[in-house]
Each structure stands twice: as structure tokens, then as C-alpha cells.
Amino acid sequence: MTVIQCCDLSLGYEGKCVLSHLELSVQEGDYLAIVGENGAGKSTLLRGILGLIHPTGGHIHFHLPPSQVGYLPQQTPIQRDFPASVTEVVLSGLLAAKGFACLLYTSPSPRDRTRSR
Numbered sequence: 662m663t664v665i666q667c668c669d670l671s672l673g674y675e676g677k678c679v680l681s682h683l684e685l686s687v688q689e690g691d692y693l694a695i696v697g698e699n700g701a702g703k704s705t706l707l708r709g710i711l712g713l714i715h716p717t718g719g720h721i722h723f724h725l726p727p728s729q730v731g732y733l734p735q736q737t738p739i740q741r742d743f744p745a746s747v748t749e750v751v752l753s754g755l756l757a758a759k760g761f762a763c764l765l766y767t768s769p770s771p772r773d774r775t776r777s778r
Contacts, residue, residue, distance in 0.1 A: 662689045662724065663687070663722075663724055664687055664689050664724050664725045665685070665710060665723060665725075666686050666687070666721070667684065667685040667710070668684065668720045668721075669682055669683075669684065669720070670683040670685070670709065670716055670718070670719035670721060671683070671716060672714060672716055672717060673705070674705070680705060680706060681718070682718075682719070683706070707732070731754060
């Protein structure tokens with residue numbers, strides 16, 4: 662079963678195209694590695710899939726609930742002073758349940774801190 666599908670996807674910033682006409686299909690149980698040089702569009706693709714930026718063309722289709730997509734960003738306010746504690750890393754994993762952008766800009770709630778233990 663297809664869980665994520667990108668059809669003729671184009672992404673970019675400020676009018677500059679970073680990725681164009683991408684076709685991608687991720688099947689249930691697949692392992693996916695996104696590799697490339699700096700500036701090749703890896704983070705842009707992830708941001709597009711997560712809905713943090715909107716496609717400039719094409720479509721992204723999810724065939725699973727958003728709560729089943731996990732995302733551990735390269736850096737959040739929690740992680741600025743690495744090394745991070747185990748609790749901080751677990752709290753970062755709660756991004757999917759909170760909504761992707763939520764924990765990028767806010768602190769974890771007391772309930773989240775309790776759940777992380």
C-alpha cells in the first residue's frame with residue numbers, strides 16, 4: 662500500500678525552484694534514504710512532505726493519518742545546547758502528535774514532560 666505519493670512535485674522558496682517535477686512513491690514498510698549534496702533540496706523535500714512549505718507545483722498525497730508521520734528536526738529550541746537529554750529527544754518525537762510546527766516554536770507542556778518519562 663502506498664503511504665506517501667508525490668506527483669509532479671515542485672518546491673522552492675521566494676520564487677526560486679529547488680526541486681521540480683519529482684515523482685516519489687513510498688510503500689508501507691519501505692525504508693527511505695534521502696541523500697545528496699548540500700543545497701540539493703533534501704530538507705526542502707522533507708519540509709514539503711511535512712506541510713511546512715507549500716508545493717509550487719504538483720501534489721503530495723498521504724494515505725495515512727498525519728499522527729503516524731514522525732519528524733525529528735535538525736534543531737529545535739530544545740536542542741540548541743546539545744548534548745540533549747533522553748527526555749528532550751523523546752519530547753522532540755512528540756512533534757507528530759502536536760502538529761509539526763507546534764513544538765518548533767513553543768515549549769513542551771507539563772503533560773508532554775510527564776509522557777516523556
